[in-house]
Amino acid sequence: MSNKQFLTGAQLPYCKGCGHAVVAANTEKALQKLGIDPLDVVLVTDIGCHGIIDKNFLTHTVHGLHGRSSALAAGIAVGLNNPDKKVVVFAGDGGATIGMQHLISGAHLGIDLTIIVHNNMLYGMTGGQPSEFTPCGFKTPTLPEGSIKEGYDICELMASAGASYVERVVGIGDYSDSIVNALKAKGCSLVEVMEICTSYGVKSNPGMKLTKVVEDAGWKTKVFVSGKDHSFKKPVNSDTKNLISEKLEIEAKFTNNLTKPVSVMLSGSAGEGVQSAAEILAKAGMNAGLNVTKKGSYPVTVGVGFSASEIILSPKQIYYTGSSSPDVLVITSTEGLAFAKATIANMKQGAMLFIDSSLEAPETKATVIPVPFREKVGARNSALYSIFYLIHKNGYIPMDALKDVYNASKMAKRVAIETFLEF
Amino acid sequence: MQEIKKRKAFTEGSRLIAEALVRAGADTFIGYPITPANLLYLYGSKRFPTMLAAPDEITTLQWMCGFAIAGHIPVTATSFPGYALMVESINMAAIMELPMVIVLVQRLGPSTGTATRGAQGDLSVVHGTLSGGYTIPTFSISNMNDCWELAEKAVHTAVKLRTPVVLLTSKEMIMTLQSYDWSNLPEIEKVTVKKHQGNAPYLPYKAGEDLVPEFLPVSQNQHQIRITASTHDTKGILQNALPEAIENSKRLEGKVRKHLPDYTYFELDEQPDADRIVVSYGISSLATREAVTSLRDKGNKVSMLIVKTLLPISSKYVEIISKYKRAVIVEENLNGQLRQLLFGAAGRNGLTGVNAIARMINPTEIEEEVLRNE
Ligand SMILES: Cc1ncc(C[n+]2csc(CCOP(=O)(O)OP(=O)(O)O)c2C)c(N)n1
Numbered sequence: 136m137s138n139k140q141f142l143t144g145a146q147l148p149y150c151k152g153c154g155h156a157v158v159a160a161n162t163e164k165a166l167q168k169l170g171i172d173p174l175d176v177v178l179v180t181d182i183g184c185h186g187i188i189d190k191n192f193l194t195h196t197v198h199g200l201h202g203r204s205s206a207l208a209a210g211i212a213v214g215l216n217n218p219d220k221k222v223v224v225f226a227g228d229g230g231a232t233i234g235m236q237h238l239i240s241g242a243h244l245g246i247d248l249t250i251i252v253h254n255n256m257l258y259g260m261t262g263g264q265p266s267e268f269t270p271c272g273f274k275t276p277t278l279p280e281g282s283i284k285e286g287y288d289i290c291e292l293m294a295s296a297g298a299s300y301v302e303r304v305v306g307i308g309d310y311s312d313s314i315v316n317a318l319k320a321k322g323c324s325l326v327e328v329m330e331i332c333t334s335y336g337v338k339s340n341p342g343m344k345l346t347k348v349v350e351d352a353g354w355k356t357k358v359f360v361s362g363k364d365h366s367f368k369k370p371v372n373s374d375t376k377n378l379i380s381e382k383l384e385i386e387a388k389f390t391n392n393l394t395k396p397v398s399v400m401l402s403g404s405a406g407e408g409v410q411s412a413a414e415i416l417a418k419a420g421m422n423a424g425l426n427v428t429k430k431g432s433y434p435v436t437v438g439v440g441f442s443a444s445e446i447i448l449s450p451k452q453i454y455y456t457g458s459s460s461p462d463v464l465v466i467t468s469t470e471g472l473a474f475a476k477a478t479i480a481n482m483k484q485g486a487m488l489f490i491d492s493s494l495e496a497p498e499t500k501a502t503v504i505p506v507p508f509r510e511k512v513g514a515r516n517s518a519l520y521s522i523f524y525l526i527h528k529n530g531y532i533p534m535d536a537l538k539d540v541y542n543a544s545k546m547a548k549r550v551a552i553e554t555f556l557e558f
Numbered sequence: 559m560q561e562i563k564k565r566k567a568f569t570e571g572s573r574l575i576a577e578a579l580v581r582a583g584a585d586t587f588i589g590y591p592i593t594p595a596n597l598l599y600l601y602g603s604k605r606f607p608t609m610l611a612a613p614d615e616i617t618t619l620q621w622m623c624g625f626a627i628a629g630h631i632p633v634t635a636t637s638f639p640g641y642a643l644m645v646e647s648i649n650m651a652a653i654m655e656l657p658m659v660i661v662l663v664q665r666l667g668p669s670t671g672t673a674t675r676g677a678q679g680d681l682s683v684v685h686g687t688l689s690g691g692y693t694i695p696t697f698s699i700s701n702m703n704d705c706w707e708l709a710e711k712a713v714h715t716a717v718k719l720r721t722p723v724v725l726l727t728s729k730e731m732i733m734t735l736q737s738y739d740w741s742n743l744p745e746i747e748k749v750t751v752k753k754h755q756g757n758a759p760y761l762p763y764k765a766g767e768d769l770v771p772e773f774l775p776v777s778q779n780q781h782q783i784r785i786t787a788s789t790h791d792t793k794g795i796l797q798n799a800l801p802e803a804i805e806n807s808k809r810l811e812g813k814v815r816k817h818l819p820d821y822t823y824f825e826l827d828e829q830p831d832a833d834r835i836v837v838s839y840g841i842s843s844l845a846t847r848e849a850v851t852s853l854r855d856k857g858n859k860v861s862m863l864i865v866k867t868l869l870p871i872s873s874k875y876v877e878i879i880s881k882y883k884r885a886v887i888v889e890e891n892l893n894g895q896l897r898q899l900l901f902g903a904a905g906r907n908g909l910t911g912v913n914a915i916a917r918m919i920n921p922t923e924i925e926e927e928v929l930r931n932e
């Protein structure tokens with residue numbers, strides 16, 4: 136046991152008789168027993184009476200938000216990634232209520248932390264309101280009739296979430312060995328210290344004994360978990376691959392004689408290759424020396440419903456990636472037709488609407504061209520077929536530019552290109 | 559018309575953002591998935607030395623703060639619903655003076671709105687994020703080049719000013735694939751952190767003339783570090799309303815404003831004799847550029863201002879716009895959030911907006927508004 140000081144010796148900021156002072160003394164003693172240097176310790180405190188202790192500690196101190204201390208401490212612990220450092224959290228039952236997720240996730244992930252929950256069964260700092268830890272029958276100034284529900288058993292919760300060391304103690308006298316055990320554990324450890332707030336708890340429950348409250352609540356004072364080795368391994372890879380990869384570059388092997396931008400919209404069904412077809416068309420555009428954009432629209436459940444994509448092919452630089460009304464719209468399925476209803480109504484004279492022969496084209500100013508996409512190649516390949524058809528018909532780019540991109544794609548292995556060259 | 563292209567890639571802006579952030583010195587990506595920011599999560603996991611999946615956005619920001627306290631430079635990407643959950647923790651990061659970058663990919667609100675639809679509706683939210691009128695330096699991406707360049711500036715500004723920085727963008731920049739010539743991407747400078755040196759006593763929140771305190775992580779054990787989210791003195795100790803603590807809080811805004819000239823980025827394309835100017839930022843800049851090119855092709859004189867440093871609002875923007883009889887501010891939200899930030903609810907003679915929600919503003923409507931006589 137070292138005689139290094141962890142507390143400044145200045146008066147602690149608590150009411151007379153508050154159990155929080157006992158936690159501070161036991162924490163200092165535990166750290167001395169551990170023989171660690173004060174500046175190898177980071178104390179992270181929550182908001183609440185227990186949390187205003189930071190100025191009394193000679194460790195590094197971090198005072199954050201209400202309920203978030205265990206998450207903040209997790210960031211520090213993983214960020215430090217050094218087993219010689221100790222990260223200690225002081226939280227109240229209030230903080231453990233609002234930030235329960237952070238305690239559970241600390242245990243679940245095995246973050247190297249020691250969390251000390253100061254459970255006085257109410258919110259001290261804000262005037263004695265009940266928390267989710269307030270046990271049945273326990274009264275507070277705002278709940279004079281007493282709580283009608285059981286309080287959380289944070290020890291059971293942390294144990295089942297995967298904590299390495301868990302213990303509940305009654306916060307009277309010397310319990311520094313419990314804190315030492317928690318500090319020594321690898322991974323996430325928790326000590327719940329039972330207290331009664333002298334200002335609100337005692338006043339609302341005159342004559343009540345702390346040990347009795349704990350017993351009546353069915354909370355066991357014992358070690359719940361010990362010796363478990365479940366600790367987080369920080370992923371570090373300082374050799375990740377450059378995202379600016381040459382593989383994404385497309386060199387134009389062909390030319391084009393497009394004089395103005397063309398916007399194409401493909402509208403079909405999920406699983407029928409719309410996005411892949413659009414991507415191949417865009418790449419083929421680049422292969423022919425054009426500037427291109429490609430974006431997709433689909434429901435958040437990507438596997439069902441419509442799937443649409445807009446492609447712009449342009450001999451000029453493209454600033455605006457949207458288009459209010461496409462020059463060419465290709466509809467390959469019923470869902471695609473439903474999705475594109477408004478677009479069809481908006482299409483201008485001179486625009487072209489290629490639509491699967493099985494579907495009826497709605498009223499439009501565009502020239503309607505029925506094509507048996509689905510019948511020719513089946514539903515799954517209908518979108519792919521449609522881009523070959525489009526280039527065959529409109530010749531925006533050389534067919535060879537499209538063939539070239541298709542043959543280099545993963546799709547080529549699945550469906551032979553000849554399938555798409557019969558018009 | 560054919561330009562000479564050396565190395566054209568088929569890519570989204572998110573790829574450029576992730577790469578630039580890492581090259582600039584960001585080392586940790588904390589992610590919680592949300593459309594339309596998910597590609598950044600994916601690229602974050604491929605490229606950052608450390609990528610962690612958080613269980614929610616409050617945790618995300620808390621972890622980031624913890625990483626920053628330990629000496630790292632963390633990044634996340636989110637959209638409004640996630641950003642809303644982060645707000646209290648972003649306030650904490652600001653008062654703790656922790657560097658980090660939050661890429662905010664805007665989508666259609668209010669609330670969960672439409673996840674798959676772009677928008678430009680969060681400037682007011684970002685502007686009002688910090689309680690008390692403090693400012694988070696905020697950059698807005700207006701094209702593919704900005705994905706690269708502003709991502710670098712975001713990291714540099716976050717570290718130099720010790721502050722969270724927001725990089726504001728939209729679905730279009732993150733998800734739309736396009737041909738992009740990246741042969742001339744400028745070199746990115748890796749940021750250096752100004753650390754306290756030697757054994758002289760260290761006060762975590764004592765700043766010199768530049769108003770930015772020197773940093774020390776909790777990984778060292780020479781000097782005690784005290785960091786707090788409460789109003790505090792230069793030692794990092796909670797002090798409710800002592801003048802020293804109030805001064806310390808005011809310094810937070812002071813540093814952000816003092817250095818503003820060093821990080822005010824905008825694109826000004828003025829035409830001599832033009833009496834009208836189109837102003838835009840973010841996603842609407844795409845249509846604005848197209849509209850201005852087209853207006854000029856048709857013989858109209860028009861100037862263009864693309865704002866890239868959105869917050870703090872630079873008085874330069876007001877100066878520039880004030881020279882024009884007619885000004886049109888283009889943004890994809892209901893009431894013109896930048897317009898109101900620049901000119902207030904009262905507006906100004908000759909000032910109008912082109913606004914829309916749930917769809918991209920198109921170049922034609924901008925052209926019409928610019929030509930309309932007020
Ligand atoms: C987000 C948020 N909500 C509410 C509060 C107000 N608040 C401050 S302390 C506190 C409860 C403290 O109770 P506990 O954590 O049990 O600590 P104690 O004061 O009993 O030590 C609350 C609700 C706050 N600071 N932040």
Ligand code: SF4
Nearest residue numbers: 150153184259332333
């Ligand atoms: S109010 Fe209660 S919890 Fe707070 S310091 Fe006083 S006794 Fe302790």
